Amino acid sequence: MLELMADAVPDRLALVAPPVRLTFGELDARVDRAARLLRGAGVRAGQHVGIYAVNRAEWVESMFACMKLRASSININFRYVPAELRYLAANADLTAMVVERRYLPTVAEILADAPDLRALVVLEDGTHPADDGGIGALTAPGGALADRGIRLVEYEGEPADDGPVRAPRSGDDVFVLYTGGTTGMPKGVLWRHEDLFHAAIGRPLPDGSQPRVLADTLAHTANPPLRYMVMAPLMHGAAELSLLISVGTAGTAVLWCGRHFDADGVLRLAAEERATSMTVVGDAMARPLADALAAAPGRYDLSGLLAFSNTGAPMSGQVRDDLAAALPNVFLLDSYGASEFGHNGSATGGRRVFQLTPDTAVLDENLEPVVPGSPEPGRIARRGAIPLGYYKDKEKTAATFPRDARGVRWVVPGDLALALADGTAQLLGRGSTVVNTGGEKVFPDEVEDALKAHGAVFDVAVVGVPDERYGERVVALVALRALVPAAAGAETGTAPPGGPTTAAELLAHTRLHVAGYKVPKEIHIVDAIARNPAGKPDTVWGRTTARRLSDEAAAVRAATEARATAAHAPEEVNA
Template sequence: YLYNGAAYLESTFAAFKQRLVPVNVNYRYTDAELVYLLDNSDAEVLVVDTAFVANVARILAELPNVKLIIEVDELGEGPNPAGATIAGLVHYGAAIAAAAPAPHIERSLEDLWFLYTGGTTGMPKGVMWPHRSLIGSGGPTFKPFGFAVPQSIDEFAALALTVHDGAHDPIRLLPAAPLMHGTSAIASWGVLNSAGSVVLLTSRSFDAAELLSTVQRRAVTNLTIVGDAFAKPMIAELEAAEERGEPYDLSSLRLVVSSGVMWSQQTKEALLARADVACADLLGSSEGVGFANSVAKRNRLAPTARFRLGPDAQVFNDAGERVVPGSGERGVLAVGGPIPIGYYKDSAKSAETFRTFEGRVWSVPGDFATVEADGTITLLGRGSVCINTAGEKVFAEEVEETLKRHPDVHDANVVGVPDEKWGNAVVAVIGLEPGVGATEGTEAELRTHCRATLAGYKIPKRIIFVDSVLRGPNGKADYRWAAAVASDDR
């Protein structure tokens, strides 16, 4: 239950070494959500940032299985006074100082890491990642070193030795999003497993200036972000620095990875104009990685939201058959290979998501797509945020991406609102670019923009303008907030 910091990585790997199961905790959860997650995961030890100790003290009586609470004071703010009400509270630094080295033990590749995902509806679900799949998902990290995924301790040691001896430059990863989410966590595990290092920011909210100055100061080679939610502020800060005559030095950067939110061609091009990097836009989820990708470089631009299937991915129709490229048929996106084994204590949901096609198990989180004649896929969106309007299905993400291609739109959420005529009306909640105000003609202009690429039933019936679109710390849409805004505006 931590912000990004060294203690997050240290406590995770300490749990791995002791064959314990680390569980991520979203620090934005309400008391009810925290109680549910900690009870559902059968948590016995809680490592908590001093900023959240009062939250824990408030709900501890509802968590009889919790046996130990460790307080982390990453920023040196001093112990939280609420800790005095928690019997046996242990301070992280003192615990480390008092501990003896642990004895060597045998471990298993079937040991687990729990990645709890809130999704768009319902309570959090614990995705069970075996260590075998966590290591296997790091294949792209090992590839630049000329190594296949290591299969033994000796092979890991051999890779580390090549980095130590200077045969390969080490990776220095800066995960800009919180480690409590899969994108930053899985990338960090892969880099640490390949003898690299992880560089962390100290601010507790996203600060583009801090990120860029840290990239420059620490010679960061790899960066993970969350689409335009992070990229647009980065570009604005790069432009501001240039106007000040103090441009950032991004020459160390080799790879910028985004996952979870649309990353527009325009912001990629703005970054590529300033850094000779590969911009890798990845489709992944808590239930699997490597669904699809889109890689842009200076000499090879990539259109917004056009992806190629990963080597272990396919699109299957309702009959469990592969969608034929160019057929226009809609199917579900699936990935095989190193994947989780299911949801903790939820066999029914596990059976829905981890499905058997062609005699093997695939992870199918619910994203729909079509396969174009050239082999690329067009992502339609997730079924859980699909709007049923007058008998037609509208994928919110498809409409959002169309709206965000308009130059005046900074961000957008699309939701369905109950409507007597349509069943559910498609409603867009939009934040415009800084300095752009909504006029009488703005709504009509945005609808005209949508009609160029979307069928008529997908056009928003209403458009609501807000100062800014609320997103989580991982950059993902907060559809509950958007639905509340849309309902209140009726």
């Protein structure tokens, strides 16, 4: 797809990743060079190459370079702590990794447990060039990993391989997208390139028809390019797919490359580059943007903006209303999809009611369509162009990709919905206990295991409670080994009197085991964790209790702040 566009419109701007600007021809040449570099480092067809970096042009180049070699790029969350990276490197069978220098110390900690990892391609990021995280000592003669033959390669170094990289490829080549799984650790979703194109990338052509083959996408070159503002990290599927859509429509991808989300910075970039569309992931991105627009009306010239879309996490009605007020001439759109689905439907009314695509349905427990208008919820499912399954997980693949009585294969990730009488579907939420906080999937089992590793903890239940900005926030209910009754309305960050440990200590402990976005925003000490007969935490009790304790703690904080304000207020003087 990239090569088609590079041949057809080589001088059209393809990528803006400040400070880098690349035309399609320049991007394709840079991708060829990266592919030769990876091939020279030993990467072969079918192998997996991790990309461990924040948004930057080289992230894009590395992803396409893997495709040229018929290898698969593996998206790595740059927030991972060593334990999480260790799991991913081993589970994905990484043979090479494109990594920013600042992350080499983390890589050094897991190298011994990643036996297939043979090449590290280093991206410079301002870290001292001599800092290799200790990998040099590990791999040098006499080092603990000297016999592994691990190579450090500079990304901008001269490729040892100068052969061509344009070669016959296949729709059966595999694109791997790591996403969360019910065990709490990510799963690799395996997509055939052809299926991914039809499920998630191909967009209607200028004449309104759907592209049937890649060459059909050349019709987009007849129109001026759309400018897609990609704000989410490329380690997330929503951002990767947005990038591929941009290339597949001969558009320009404008990539936010800040290490942190900055609403003002994003809006300035969107204005400077005349973005025609912006895509957010729930309120975590939409709320700051809405606030920034409201705080300075007219500061940002977004007159070129045509569409503002949301995907990956719910956007609240209030935020939607605020955006509509700030951007009255912009089309607001909610898109429904998943890593295992692709694009499955769209909504414009803000009620999480979607018009599903023709190959998507709401099914009952027998994989039969739910009768429209039925009060009973079903699970959203898709057939046709769907993934092959999960990498190295036959059990999860069998459960998520079942066949119905007619032999039709479906993908059923677990989202619950009502089939409405008018043919639309109202999304109710995840069928599992996953916490979706700002588009990040946090799995309770993983956080519970981290907390239980603390010696003072007896039992834990981790749940999500509603959050104005992030949709949900992670809250942990903890029963300590010392049976001290919890104080009613105890504030976050404190433990009941006489308790052997504090919530602050538990938070610090948890940060050693999981990425920051998974660490509970609140920890409440309780007497015991209610469990169902199967021994699993009672999720209804957990969510109700967590929300009550959160509300009580917030009320205590508000009362304390009010008393402090009153104590410092000047006394009235009678005239």
